[in-house]
Amino acid sequence: MLRYLTGGESHGPALTGIIEGLPAGLPIDIEQINRDLALRQSGYGRGGRMAIETDRVRILSGMRGGMTLGSPLSFMIENKDYANWHEQMNPVAVINDGKRVTAPRPGHADLTGTQKYRFTDVRNVLERASARETATRVVIGSICRQLLERFAVRVGFHVVNIGGISTSAVDAGWDMAKVLQSPLFMSDQQAELKAIEVIDGAKAAGESVGGIFEVVITGTPVGLGSYVHWDRKLDAKLAFALQSIQAIKGVEFGRGFECASLPGSAVHDEIFYSEPQGYYRATNNAGGIEGGMSNGEPIIVRCAMKPIPTLTKPLRSVDIAHRCAVTANTERSDVCAVPAAAVVGAAVAATVVCEEFLRLFGADSIEEIEERWKRSLSN
């Protein structure tokens, strides 16, 4: 079973992660992980922090000479900004505890986190709640994607809406190479130009902007997930993992919420058979998952991201030290992080699919997994 844990405060010394359950003998391209980390840092609308950091992974265990050993793989990503925060964020000795943050931001973990852990400084919450944590999930997803690609499973993503501006061709073919050249990872240049205007306008107004991204996974074998166990249903596991990304407020598969307003005949994908293709569907309204299992069609999942809660024109809040009305704390932040969230979404989805792939074909070594997978193809 694949499992993982992430650690790290946004301005602490480093972000860390540990993955257990990878087979031995899997070559890992570290530069590919670093390229994925760089993608997460890019995207129009990001804030000042991204100019400070150049996220790079450092593997600490579980690999030798570029290959996995089958032992827990642990890694770290250094926070360069720690150099500016070491007096306040030193894990052992705080030399200067800085200015206490007491004005929680509406929509952030700030207030509830301080109530839950009985803190008097919101910084103790915001440091871990920060979306900086998602860098670790990109590393884990990149490793999982490298495993999946050996078995022809491909994970793509694109941004389909920013601040109400939608791309036109959601279902039509889109080219991942072109998407990666777009500063917003959008497949439609007209929408992209309008979305850039929306982001610029929001920045000038002290606002933030949300949006929607789509992840598409092709080449999945039939039967990942389960109809037998509620907690192994593939759509449920993907929804859980994607919903756990900071600021995600909704997840839908295929035609998703639209299905509720359509008759059954317009929703369900009719089944066909041909040689040598085998069973196929002419439509994919289900988004590649039926009964909690992959059906062999592309898996299509969309996530809605709310606007980031840190506003330079802050909202009303209450000071937790004096219980008086104030405006919320303003931390340096992003105006729009939907493109970054799309990179994270693809990583998180790859991790879930990899976990289920290993449940179906898993073994201690990559060679044995390949043997099992090849046998399944000849059945």
Ligand code: EPS
């Ligand atoms: C982020 C790093 C953070 C923020 C952002 C995401 O850096 P800093 O707080 O130093 O500016 O830019 O975090 C948030 C939006 C948030 O609400 O915490 C990153 O690496 O993605």
